[in-house]
Amino acid sequence: EAQVTQNPRYLITVTGKKLTVTCSQNMNHEYMSWYRQDPGLGLRQIYYSMNVEVTDKGDVPEGYKVSRKEKRNFPLILESPSPNQTSLYFCASSPTLLAGDSYEQYFGPGTRLTVT
Amino acid sequence: KNQVEQSPQSLIILEGKNCTLQCNYTVSPFSNLRWYKQDTGRGPVSLTIMTFSENTKSNRRYTATLDADTKQSSLHITASQLSDSASYICVVFGDYKLSFGAGTTVTVRA
Numbered sequence: 001e002a003q004v005t006q007n008p009r010y011l012i013t014v015t016g017k018k019l020t021v022t023c024s025q026n027m028n029h030e031y032m033s034w035y036r037q038d039p040g041l042g043l044r045q046i047y048y049s050m051n052v053e054v055t056d057k058g059d060v061p062e063g064y065k066v067s068r069k070e071k072r073n074f075p076l077i078l079e080s081p082s083p084n085q086t087s088l089y090f091c092a093s094s095p096t097l098l099a100g101d102s103y104e105q106y107f108g109p110g111t112r113l114t115v116t
Numbered sequence: 117k118n119q120v121e122q123s124p125q126s127l128i129i130l131e132g133k134n135c136t137l138q139c140n141y142t143v144s145p146f147s148n149l150r151w152y153k154q155d156t157g158r159g160p161v162s163l164t165i166m167t168f169s170e171n172t173k174s175n176r177r178y179t180a181t182l183d184a185d186t187k188q189s190s191l192h193i194t195a196s197q198l199s200d201s202a203s204y205i206c207v208v209f210g211d212y213k214l215s216f217g218a219g220t221t222v223t224v225r226a
Contacts, residue, residue: 042219097209102165109159
């Protein structure tokens with residue numbers, strides 16, 4: 001089954017304790033992206049990757065890191081989480097994201113993170 | 117700054133009725149516009165993708181329209197069902213970037 005998986009689905013942690021949220025897709029997609037979703041603000045892009053070893057900042061990258069060492073995986077790293085990073089996080093993938101493309105983006109099930 | 121604005125923020129309709137959601141954008145250059153449905157606690161799922169040359173596109177009971185001149189889109193839900201209760205997100209792709217609206221929350225009541 002074609003899908004985007006995220007782990008963990010739920011996480012409660014404390015301020016300053018490094019954590020990683022994994023994201024994996026089995027569709028051989030080149031484009032992958034991380035979003036956070038907060039009430040009233042909609043989805044905001046954190047980082048994206050056009051292909052392996054190519055990553056770039058989205059709209060809200062502060063406090064986050066990513067890596068894209070292989071096509072299928074795109075982990076999100078919080079080196080020192082803070083309470084303002086409490087949010088619902090989504091990973092997404094798409095075959096590409098070039099001008100003129102109309103490929104849909106496939107979203108993972110989400111990771112609800114609480115930082116106390 | 118590229119922006120996508122959706123209205124209304126939320127609405128409640130009775131099962132079997134129709135409703136229309138609006139999306140206005142300022143994204144330029146424009147590549148395509150997407151509507152997503154997001155059930156509570158789940159990831160968004162694509163409903164339609166429309167390019168500059170497409171005025172209308174349907175997916176079952178969902179019909180999206182696009183006016184690229186006025187930079188407006190609408191999503192019409194026909195004969196609503198309880199399962200249509202969700203958030204509907206308008207996303208515009210342009211300048212190699214996706215711009216997201218805040219969404220419209222639709223509640224369908226029996």
